[in-house]
Amino acid sequence: MAAVKIPSRDELVQRVTDIMPVLRANALWGDQHQRLADESVDAMIGAGVLRMLAPAHYGGYESDMQTILDVDILLARADGASAFCTTAWWAQCWAVAHFPDSVQDEVFAGPHGADVRICGTLVPNGKGEITKDGVVVSGDWGFNSGAWHSQWKVLSTLALNAAGEIEPIAAVVPMSDLELVDDWDVAGLRATGSVTLVARDVFIPRQRFQWMSQVARQDYDSERNADSPCYRGPIIGVLSAINTGEKIGLAQAARDAFFERMYGRPIQHTGYQSQAEWPVTHVQVAEADLKIDEAEYHARRLATLVDDKNQSNEPYSLRERAYCRMAVGRVSQLCYEAIEIYNLASGAGSIYSSMPIQRIQRDMQAINVHALNMPAKNLELYGRVLCGLEPNTFFI
Amino acid sequence: MSVSQAPPKEELVQRAAKLVPLIRDKAVWMDENRCLHDEVIAAITDAGLLRMRVPVRYGGFESDMTTTANVIAELGRGDGSVSWTAAVWAISSWMVGMFPDEVQDEVYADPDVRICGILSPGAMCMPVDGGYVVNGKWSFNTGAQQSTWNTNAAVAPTPDGGMQPVMTLIRISDLEIIDDWNTSGLRASGSVTTIAKDLFLPAARVLPMGPVLQGQHLSQLNANAPIFKAPFMPTACAKVSAVALGMALGAKDAFFERLPGRKITYTSYENQSEAPVTHMEVADAVTRVDEAGFHVHRAAQALDTKGGSGEPWTLEERARARLDLGAACQRAKEAVDVLNSASGGSSTYRDVPIQRYERDVTTLNLHAILHPATNLELYGRIVCGLDSNTPYI
Numbered sequence: 001m002a003a004v005k006i007p008s009r010d011e012l013v014q015r016v017t018d019i020m021p022v023l024r025a026n027a028l029w030g031d032q033h034q035r036l037a038d039e040s041v042d043a044m045i046g047a048g049v050l051r052m053l054a055p056a057h058y059g060g061y062e063s064d065m066q067t068i069l070d071v072d073i074l075l076a077r078a079d080g081a082s083a084f085c086t087t088a089w090w091a092q093c094w095a096v097a098h099f100p101d102s103v104q105d106e107v108f109a110g111p112h113g114a115d116v117r118i119c120g121t122l123v124p125n126g127k128g129e130i131t132k133d134g135v136v137v138s139g140d141w142g143f144n145s146g147a148w149h150s151q152w153k154v155l156s157t158l159a160l161n162a163a164g165e166i167e168p169i170a171a172v173v174p175m176s177d178l179e180l181v182d183d184w185d186v187a188g189l190r191a192t193g194s195v196t197l198v199a200r201d202v203f204i205p206r207q208r209f210q211w212m213s214q215v216a217r218q219d220y221d222s223e224r225n226a227d228s229p230c231y232r233g234p235i236i237g238v239l240s241a242i243n244t245g246e247k248i249g250l251a252q253a254a255r256d257a258f259f260e261r262m263y264g265r266p267i268q269h270t271g272y273q274s275q276a277e278w279p280v281t282h283v284q285v286a287e288a289d290l291k292i293d294e295a296e297y298h299a300r301r302l303a304t305l306v307d308d309k310n311q312s313n314e315p316y317s318l319r320e321r322a323y324c325r326m327a328v329g330r331v332s333q334l335c336y337e338a339i340e341i342y343n344l345a346s347g348a349g350s351i352y353s354s355m356p357i358q359r360i361q362r363d364m365q366a367i368n369v370h371a372l373n374m375p376a377k378n379l380e381l382y383g384r385v386l387c388g389l390e391p392n393t394f395f396i
Numbered sequence: 397m398s399v400s401q402a403p404p405k406e407e408l409v410q411r412a413a414k415l416v417p418l419i420r421d422k423a424v425w426m427d428e429n430r431c432l433h434d435e436v437i438a439a440i441t442d443a444g445l446l447r448m449r450v451p452v453r454y455g456g457f458e459s460d461m462t463t464t465a466n467v468i469a470e471l472g473r474g475d476g477s478v479s480w481t482a483a484v485w486a487i488s489s490w491m492v493g494m495f496p497d498e499v500q501d502e503v504y505a506d507p508d509v510r511i512c513g514i515l516s517p518g519a520m521c522m523p524v525d526g527g528y529v530v531n532g533k534w535s536f537n538t539g540a541q542q543s544t545w546n547t548n549a550a551v552a553p554t555p556d557g558g559m560q561p562v563m564t565l566i567r568i569s570d571l572e573i574i575d576d577w578n579t580s581g582l583r584a585s586g587s588v589t590t591i592a593k594d595l596f597l598p599a600a601r602v603l604p605m606g607p608v609l610q611g612q613h614l615s616q617l618n619a620n621a622p623i624f625k626a627p628f629m630p631t632a633c634a635k636v637s638a639v640a641l642g643m644a645l646g647a648k649d650a651f652f653e654r655l656p657g658r659k660i661t662y663t664s665y666e667n668q669s670e671a672p673v674t675h676m677e678v679a680d681a682v683t684r685v686d687e688a689g690f691h692v693h694r695a696a697q698a699l700d701t702k703g704g705s706g707e708p709w710t711l712e713e714r715a716r717a718r719l720d721l722g723a724a725c726q727r728a729k730e731a732v733d734v735l736n737s738a739s740g741g742s743s744t745y746r747d748v749p750i751q752r753y754e755r756d757v758t759t760l761n762l763h764a765i766l767h768p769a770t771n772l773e774l775y776g777r778i779v780c781g782l783d784s785n786t787p788y789i
Contacts, residue, residue, distance in 0.1 A: 262780070263781075276780040276781060276782070277780075277782065279773055279776075279777075281776065281780060282772070282773045282774075282775075282776025282777045282779075282780060282782075283769060283772045283773050283776055284776065285776045285779050285780060286719060286722075286771075286772035286773065286774075286775040286776035286779070287772055289719075289775070289779065290691075290719060290723045290772075293690075293694075294687045294690060294723075297687065297690040297694075298686075326679060326683065330683050376676070378679075379675070379676050379679040379680060379683075380672055380675045380676055380679065381675075381679075382675075382678075382679040382682075382683075383672075383674065383675025383676055383677070383678040383679035383680075384672075384675045386675075386678050386679065386682060387655065387669040387670075387674060387675060387678055388669060389669070389670065389675075
């Protein structure tokens with residue numbers, strides 16, 4: 001496989017900056033059609049965004065988390081759904097890089113190369129019957145963001161392990177083996193096209209599934225990626241770090257949308273001719289800005305933690321693992337609050353579908369009810385650990 | 397005059413951290429006696445912490461802002477009033493560095509000199525032969541009874557018949573002290589009222605503030621020192637923001653110290669630490685403390701990065717220094733409020749530290765320069781394209 005020159009952080013930022021107008025122009029179409037526009041996906045492929053966490057062996061970039069964060073913020077500043085799908089694809093790219101090298105050959109050396117899109121979710125559903133040379137899986141999985149543009153899916157289901165216990169497995173399946181149910185009729189993140197996928201007695205060969213206990217032990221199957229800083233470390237680190245930029249970018253987009261309209265707007269039924277001169281506005285924008293800045297502080301701190309661990313190969317302390325979750329929750333909370341301020345200060349003219357701010361608010365609302373983002377859950381977990389209790393989830 | 401070697405940055409912070417047990421030990425006494433304990437002042441002096449913002453040529457350290465802020469925050473982990481007073485001393489000892497060099501020779505002759513100061517112009521300077529005669533009154537004069545010098549804002553007539561803000565440099569022994577410091581918070585800061593009556597000041601000890609606020613000063617010898625090239629308000633803001641952080645860190649320590657073994661009375665919880673409500677509170681408060689730290693360090697870094705370069709500060713950068721100050725105070729107060737409210741009825745006793753942190757951080761948040769709403773409004777004005785509505789930026 002030919003070695004690919006990996007672009008610098010600055011170059012990737014420039015490339016993404018260049019495609020932002022395309023993503024922005026297609027955002028309304030995506031919201032109306034409940035999926036990403038082909039043009040947006042193609043633009044992200046062209047910029048190299050979708051190969052950032054693919055193995056370098058196949059032309060991927062194995063990017064560090066600070067670069068991922070830069071890119072994710074810019075994507076979401078243009079279109080939240082594009083960023084959200086990208087995060088979902090990054091997560092599964094990273095997951096597949098821990099499967100046996102022969103599986104990676106199938107996934108990353110196919111017609112799409114390192115730009116292959118793999119959708120997937122973490123929640124186990126359905127059931128798997130272990131056979132002599134694999135597993136036969138049936139079930140349905142909701143919330144498959146980016147499924148319309150994906151070639152593979154990583155699914156999680158439950159099967160009986162060698163000890164006779166029920167244990168989750170993660171399996172890599174081609175989309176052609178699955179049925180797609182177009183049930184994505186939702187309030188927020190509409191353009192992510194997060195449809196349900198169904199498997200009916202799908203056979204998955206042994207090398208394409210992993211027991212979760214093995215993943216939790218960081219006992220990964222890939223020999224080729226074993227020493228890559230990008231792929232060592234627990235799933236909680238990378239999965240958290242790739243999951244903050246989209247929120248910050250959305251909040252910045254709300255700020256952009258607000259400031260674009262603010263100067264010409266009077267405060268109706270008051271003497272204020274310009275919203276920009278209203279002292280209430282000043283406190284609102286300051287409050288929102290400092291929340292966005294604080295969100296980025298947590299995101300940068302988390303990215304630094306994960307990048308440092310990936311470089312040093314040091315284990316995470318329980319408190320550090322809990323902070324990974326806390327950072328995602330707090331970024332979600334702060335960005336939600338910032339967007340709420342800008343949205344509520346935008347006047348009745350802002351509720352038209354063509355106005356970005358109302359879409360941003362709906363997207364952020366959908367993000368905040370996501371099981372991994374929900375602030376209350378992450379706060380509780382972090383607080384438990386700070387108080388010296390054991391975590392109440394395996395996902396840490 | 398011997399020029400001492402400045403200790404490494406980390407060591408100063410560690411020295412401050414080592415003082416925390418002593419400071420905590422004296423905190424109740426100080427709260428009751430409305431001044432700092434002599435042993436605390438002696439320990440701060442011995443640790444060299446009064447020299448951080450004194451020119452190197454007098455034996456000072458010219459410490460950068462990150463170090464200074466971290467030291468002030470560590471002292472605040474011990475006690476809010478100690479931290480606040482140390483911040484005031486650090487601001488005013490820096491302010492003396494704006495004065496003509498011969499004035500500095502007199503004041504910094506002792507590099508551990510304690511100089512307090514007031515930013516609100518509370519007096520009038522009338523020009524006379526060779527100087528000015530000052531009359532006026534300054535309230536909230538932190539540490540006045542435990543300082544030697546005082547930098548006090550005033551106004552003076554200009555040749556064109558107008559008025560300009562000036563900074564005076566006065567010996568504390570020349571002022572009358574009115575002990576009116578009976579307050580709910582920051583009690584140990586001893587922020588009494590001081591009065592000047594027909595007090596003569598040589599011209600060199602009256603400094604026009606307009607240029608100082610714009611980052612110009614009268615000292616030749618400090619002209620190239622990075623810390624003295626920095627603008628006044630961001631410098632002062634970063635120092636006092638660290639006080640808020642220190643109080644929040646102190647409250648956090650105080651909360652976790654009492655948590656083990658505490659029940660939640662009239663409920664079935666045998667351990668407060670096992671209640672999910674506690675987990676929410678703790679996570680929320682600890683995160684806000686971290687965020688207060690982010691604001692303090694961002695403000696300090698802006699000074700340390702731009703300090704040496706001599707690059708001018710944009711209005712938005714100046715406003716951000718004020719925003720970071722307001723946000724640090726706001727987040728610190730939110731954190732302390734959450735922890736204080738979770739500390740139970742027994743926490744209201746005078747010898748339980750958390751109630752003192754709460755009184756102190758509330759008082760801090762009421763200060764005219766530190767008040768979050770004032771700072772947010774100012775930053776918001778600038779971001780919306782309006783002018784500043786204060787010269788204190």
